[in-house]
Amino acid sequence: MSNKVILSCALTGAGDTTAKSPHVPVTPKEIADSAIKAARAGATIAHIHVRDPETGQLSHDVNLFQEVVERIRESETDVIINITSGGGGDWVPNDAYPTTGGEGTDIQTPEERHEPVGKLLPEMCTLDCGSTNFGNMLYVSPTDWLKRQARLVQESGVKPELECFDTGHVRFANQLVEEGLIDGDPLFQFCLGIPWGAAADAETLSYMKSRIPGNGKWAAFGIGRMQMPMVAESVLQGGNIRVGLEDNLYLKKGQLATNEQLVDKAVGIVHSLGSDIMTPAEARKHLNMLNPYGKED
Template sequence: MNYDVVVTCAVTGAGATTDRSPHVPVTPKEVADAAIEAAKAGAAVAHIHVRDPETGQGSRDPKLFKEVVDRVRDSDTDVVINLTAGMGGDWIQDADNPAMPGPGTDMISAEERLIHIEECRPDICSLDCGTLNFGDGDNIYISTPPTLRYMAEKVREWGVKPELEVFELGHIRFARQMIKEGLIADPPMFQICLGIPWGADQSVDTMKVMKDHLPHDASWAGFGISRMQMPMAAAAVAMGGNVRVGLEDNLFLDRGVLATNGQLVTRAVEIIERMGGRAITPQEARNKLKLRGAEI
């Protein structure tokens, strides 16, 4: 059981959700406001993607990230900033020529994936620790060993903590290899991502198996998507982990009731407190996770 829980709110993501809920933030101001709302509700960490303000689609424009980060930092609300570094790994196979990329492919270099991280210097950035069939179409998320090794080395140089996002056991295996090679600063930080088609299923059994394969000194969090968001949050706390909620992973507070990020954080905090724990502050999270700005 974890009695001092780091709550992360993933406020928007990059998926096609903006037409399904009016609460999904799109513009930099909306994304920043969502991060602040989540922090005021009890989240210690805001996990941030950005979107094209005109189309609502996921974007990797460094200027958008910079505006969001500046707005959050200029506010009077403290929150640990966690930026995605996962954009730019989407390969969609062309239907007529499988050897070529099809429409919607967005593949960039490891260096390009980190442009906004170098500029913004967040507390944390995500590293998606492997390749994955993403959904039932021809979309493959690609994150190769050389790409990950380069990214891990650079973010360590900049003092940014990598959140090692793992979608199946092979991802944990490679993350442990990077730790062995000295690319990841102690203690390593993992995010167990469950329910993404076609990664690991979202169940208590799966979460326990993946948790048991982590290094003994690792800090970790877990999440499920859609209706399993809160059950997986409770399971993570019971197993000694931290939690992630937010509109990136789930749009609903209850059946048929659309949520805001703040409401999802409030619900998670209520669950944690009913289990006998508490959601810790951003500064306590920095100390616990050994982030830049931790108190010695």
């Protein structure tokens, strides 16, 4: 068990959650404010998606990402900014025309998915390491596309977080490392409990972490009611953690949460297990990253 862990807060995500909780941030100001509050509560990293301010639905607008990032930076809050590069990967079946995506299909090229990262140069970004079933929807991320996207991330100098929703994704992430497309010590994120990816349990976590390289670092999260149990399990198995409204809306049964409340609860769990949270400065050194202004910390 590590003495200190990195705590990420996934602020808003891309799911249809805004109608389920008034606490899910939507506008750039709301997302930035939530990141700042989460950081003050103890979050090391703020993981950022953006939404259409009018509809609350997923957006890929680079200008919205830029406003969020600028608001956080201008606040002088020390938090590592992690922008999603998952982009448009949603394929919804269309029974009438099976070769054409149905309503809700949203597919972007690797170059389009990379655009916010390449323009804004955050310290970190995600890189989803394979296609997977999300309920009855398919998230599409083919291997050749991922290699192109990994090269773009590498050329930008941004630290990729290798998102693994299933065991095969770990294998492909290792392939990216072997092909020299990931610089430095690779950082894996095990995304557990999403139907129908890897299960959110101790055995699955133990297996996935056993498959990464010796110099690999890792974090894990569970969705819904498994969010806090996976916080504890990840700490016990020596990894880093993630919470936030992207993955879970509740502080406890029947009580909707804010991001800062979820961070505060996770901090309490970490302390109860005899560990502590890394500051952003400590995490930058641990991950061999640059600071927000492009200089070595």
